[in-house]
Amino acid sequence: xxxxxxxxxxxxxxxxxxxxxxxxxxxxxxxxxxxxxxxxxxxxxxxxxxxxxxxxxxxxxxxxxxxxxxxxxxxxxxxxxxxxxxxxxxxxxxxxxxxxxxxxxxxxxxxxxxxxxxxxxxxxxxxxxxxxxxxxxxxxxxxxxxxxxxxxxxxxxxxxxxxxxxxxxxxxxxxxxxxxxxxxxxxxxxxxxxxxxxxxxxxxxxxxxxxxxxxxxxxxxxxxxxxxxxxxxxxxxxxxxxxxxxxxxxxxxxxxxxxxxxxxxxxxxxxxxxxxxxxxxxxxx
Ligand SMILES: O=C(O)CCC(=O)C(=O)O
Numbered sequence: 001x002x003x004x005x006x007x008x009x010x011x012x013x014x015x016x017x018x019x020x021x022x023x024x025x026x027x028x029x030x031x032x033x034x035x036x037x038x039x040x041x042x043x044x045x046x047x048x049x050x051x052x053x054x055x056x057x058x059x060x061x062x063x064x065x066x067x068x069x070x071x072x073x074x075x076x077x078x079x080x081x082x083x084x085x086x087x088x089x090x091x092x093x094x095x096x097x098x099x100x101x102x103x104x105x106x107x108x109x110x111x112x113x114x115x116x117x118x119x120x121x122x123x124x125x126x127x128x129x130x131x132x133x134x135x136x137x138x139x140x141x142x143x144x145x146x147x148x149x150x151x152x153x154x155x156x157x158x159x160x161x162x163x164x165x166x167x168x169x170x171x172x173x174x175x176x177x178x179x180x181x182x183x184x185x186x187x188x189x190x191x192x193x194x195x196x197x198x199x200x201x202x203x204x205x206x207x208x209x210x211x212x213x214x215x216x217x218x219x220x221x222x223x224x225x226x227x228x229x230x231x232x233x234x235x236x237x238x239x240x241x242x243x244x245x246x247x248x249x250x251x252x253x254x255x256x257x258x259x260x261x262x263x264x265x266x267x268x269x270x271x272x273x274x275x276x277x278x279x280x281x282x283x284x285x
Pocket of ligand 1: 102
């Protein structure tokens, strides 16, 4: 990346994040930088992996992106992103996960149901957020995200199907259906970022534009947020600002660890060793 100025967030943007649960910061990256990131997205390292995983024509949420191309590793640590999230998370920040968020050219694919991110990866507190880096202009036609204003103040909502299994989709449908005036389509230009709180309800429709919608998501957490459930990825815990302090901060509340089928709670909980877990599973526990 070229020499950069590091403006961070204005007080109004910090306030907007706290009031609405999301904020858009326009034109963080130059056109040349966007081109560099598009080239990384189109590189063999990424495209061959998409091909191998058979996800090229679907909603492409290719995880562990920072490990797959140095441009994305640099981006996760970019001082302009770090300057924007420091006022929201504090000085000590880690990556929780990274992913490509490209919707393919296949018309009508790429819908992503309404959800709260933290339900995928419960932590001891809610000092987590996601940064979406836009590599194309986001529009309703190409499947931009919509967010429900203020929903981060509602606390964790039900994401379980009728069998009690986590499937990543919020069941409180009335929340966005009954108050359409509170639903905001997030439509930044390429080179911009949006930031949303881990409890902000959001989703995105299919891409019907016939063009790819390219983007990158980084989910970050405060150093004192310890993960309770689901997956520890290759790049989970990557320190992007400050340092690890070994502190845990707990917010009151009860979290449902996301079971995604069978008895798999992911690798994060560390409550049970692998052998004991296998034994428990034999006994359906
Ligand atoms: O790719 C999208 O449009 C949705 C991404 C999203 O909702 C997420 O990463 O939590």
